[in-house]
Amino acid sequence: MPTILIVEDNEPSRDVLARRLVRRGYGVVAAVDGQEALAKARSARPDLILMDLGLPVMDGWEATRRLKGDPATRHMPIIVLSAHAMTTDRELALAAGGDEFDTKPLRFPRLLEKIEFLLARGAVAK
C-alpha cells in the first residue's frame, strides 16, 4: 500500500488524520515542520505528501517549493492543506508546486478522492 507523509504541527489533527488513513490501509509517516518534512520525504520516500501551510521552522509553501525543486522528491504529489479558506492560499500553494489543495476542516471522503486520484495518476505516469 502507498505511504503518505503527513506534515502537520497540530498534534490532534496529525493523529486523527494518520489513524483514519491507516484504517484505509495507507502507510503513514509524519513530520511536524517543513524542515522535518524535507528529511522524511528523502528518507521515507512517501508516495504522496499532505502538507499543512502554517508550520513552524519552515512553512508549507517553502517546503513544497523545496520538495518540488529537488529531483529526488519532485515526483511526489503534494496536497496542500490550509485552514485559511482564502482563494489566495490555494493559488499560492499551487504556484509553489502543490498538485492539489484542500481546506480544513477536511471532508475526509473528498480528501480520499483526491489522494486516490493523484496516486492513480502517479501510477499511470510510472
Next chain:
Amino acid sequence: MTIAFQSGAGERVESVTRRADELFAQYRRSIHERTDRLFAGLMAFQWLMGIVFALWVSPLAWEGPVSRTHLHVWAAVLLGGLISLFPALLGLLRPGVPSTRYIIAIAQMLMGALLIHLTGGRIETHFHVFGSLAFLAFYRDWRVLIPATIVVALDHMLRGIFWPQSVYGVLVASQWRWLEHAAWVLFEDVFLFVACRRSIAEMQQTADRTAALEHEVRTRQQAELDARTARARNDAVLEVALDCVILMDEAGRIVQFNPAAERTFGHSSAEAVGTELANLIIPARKRASYRTALARYLMIGDTANFNRRLELLAVRRGGEEFPVEVAIAPISSEGAPMFACYMRDITARKQAERELHKSRDAERQNAEQLAELVDELRITQRQAEAATRAKSEFLASMSHELRTPLNAIILYSELLQEEASDEGDQSSIPDLQRIRSAGKHLLDLINGILDLSKIEAGKMSLALETFDVNVMVDELVDTVGPLVYKNGNTFAVETDGAIGTMFGDLTKTRQVLLNLLSNAGKFTRDGAITLAIRRSISDDALPCVEFVVTDTGVGMTPEQSRKVFDPFTQADVTTTRKYGGTGLGLAIVLRFCDLMGGTVSVDSRIGEGSRFTVRLPVQMVDAAESIPAGVA
C-alpha cells in the same frame, strides 16, 4: 463774488445809461408837450386879449369923432384867429413834435407883432415880445428862439422902414431902430439860451440820477427777493429734511430747530430756539466734553470734531438716551461764527447691527460646530473603517484558529463512528453523529461569517470565466438533490431550452443557487420546489439570466420578507432551532448578487410559500478591476 461784480459792471452802466437817455427823452418830450398845450391855451387867450385890447384901446381912435367899430377890431378878430388857430390846433393835436413848437414860436411872435400893431405901436406892448421869448424858453429848446428872433427882427425891420407908426407908434422913425429892438431881443436870447442849456443839463442829471436810483432800487429789490427765495428754499429743505438739522450760534445756542429735530427730540422749535444745544439734547455727563470741543474750535480753530461723522448719545425729552450719528460743520457766514449740526437717530440701525452681529456669531458658531462635527465624523469614519478592517482580520484569523480544532473534532467523531461501527457498539453512534453534526454546523457558521466579513472588508473579488448555464444547473441539481428532497418534497427544474453561456463567477453563482435551494428544502415539507431559468433583461436594459426558486413552504409575512436578507435574522428566532441553518445564507446571497452586478428579490406569503428571483448579468464585470481600468 468780486469777479462777478466786475464782469457785470459794464452791463450795469450801459443799462443805466440807456435808462437815463430814455428818462431824459421822456422828460423833454413831456416838457415839450406840456409847453405845446400851454401855448395852445395862450394862443386862445392872446386872441381874446387882442380883441379886448382892440375894443378897449383904439376902437374909435383912427376916425376922429366918428365912433364905430374900427378896422383894427376886425383885424384883431380875423388876424388873431388866423395866426392863433393853426398853432393852437397843432399844440392840442400834435404836441411834442418839433415842427409844432417851431410853428408855435413863429405864431407867438406874429401874435406879438399883431398886438403891437393893434395897440398902435405902444412901447409897453413890446414887452409881449420878451414875455413870449421867456414863455418859449419853457421848451428848454433854445432852437425855438431862432425863428422867434428872426420873426421879431424881420417884423421890426420891415414895419420900421415901411410903417413905423404900426411898430413904434410914431410916424417917422430911424430906419435902424429895429436893430436896437433886435439887439435887446438877442440880449434876452443869450440869457434864455444859457438857461435852456443849464436846464437841459439839470434834466440830464436828474435822468441819470433817477436811472441810477431805479437801478439801485431794482437791484436791492432783486437781492431782497433772492434772499427771501433762498431763505424760503432753505426753510423748505430744513422743513422736509429727514435728518435733524440744528443751527447754532457761537455760544452754542440754538438758532434753528427743524421739524425732524422736533420729532426726534420731542422739543418744539419755539422751546428749542435760544436754548443751549448742550443743555437740551446732550446727556449731562457728556456736556463738558462737547463744550470743550466747541470752545477749542472757537479759540484755536481745532476742527478735530467737525465735518466728520461721530456717533454720540443724545437725550430725548423725558430723559431717554439713544444713539445718534452727528456731523457738526462751521458755517461761514458774515458776522459771528455759526454751526450746523446734522443728527440722525440710529437706534434702529444699531439694533440691526447688533442683530446682524448676533446672527453672524451664531452662524460662525454653527460653522465651527459643523466643522467639529465633520472632523468627528471623519474620525469616527476612520475609526469605523479601522474597526471593520480589524474585525475582518480578527474574523479571518479567528476562523483559521477555529478550523484547526474543528478539523480534529469532526475527523475524530467520524473516526470514532467508524471504530464503533466496526466493533458493533451501536449505542455511541448517535451521540458521535450529534458531535459531528454540531461540528459541521459550526463550520458552516464560520464559513458564512468569513464570507460576509470578506465581502465587507472588500476582499471578495470575482473569478470570472465563461460557463454553460445548463451544465452548471445540471451539476447543481446533483449536489442539491439530497437537500431539497429530504422533507418529502418534489423538485423540478424548468428551463427555456438552452440558456447558453454566461461570463461570470461560477462558484458564486452556484453558491447563490445552492443557498436558495437548500433554504427552500429546509422550509418546505411535502411540498414542491422549482428552479426556473430563463434569459431576461435587467432594469438597466442589460441581458441577464433569471433564476427563480419557488417553494410551497411556510412562507413569510411582509415584515419577515423585508428582513430576510439581513445576517442572523431568520424569519423567526425559533426558526434556527426548528429548521437549522446558520442565518447567513440569504445575507450571503444578497451580497454575492450585488458583487456580481445582479439583483435578488423575494415574494412570499405566509403559509403559501416563497419565491426568490435572482437576476445575474450575462456579461459580468469585476467592479474591483473595472474601476482602475476606467480611470486609466
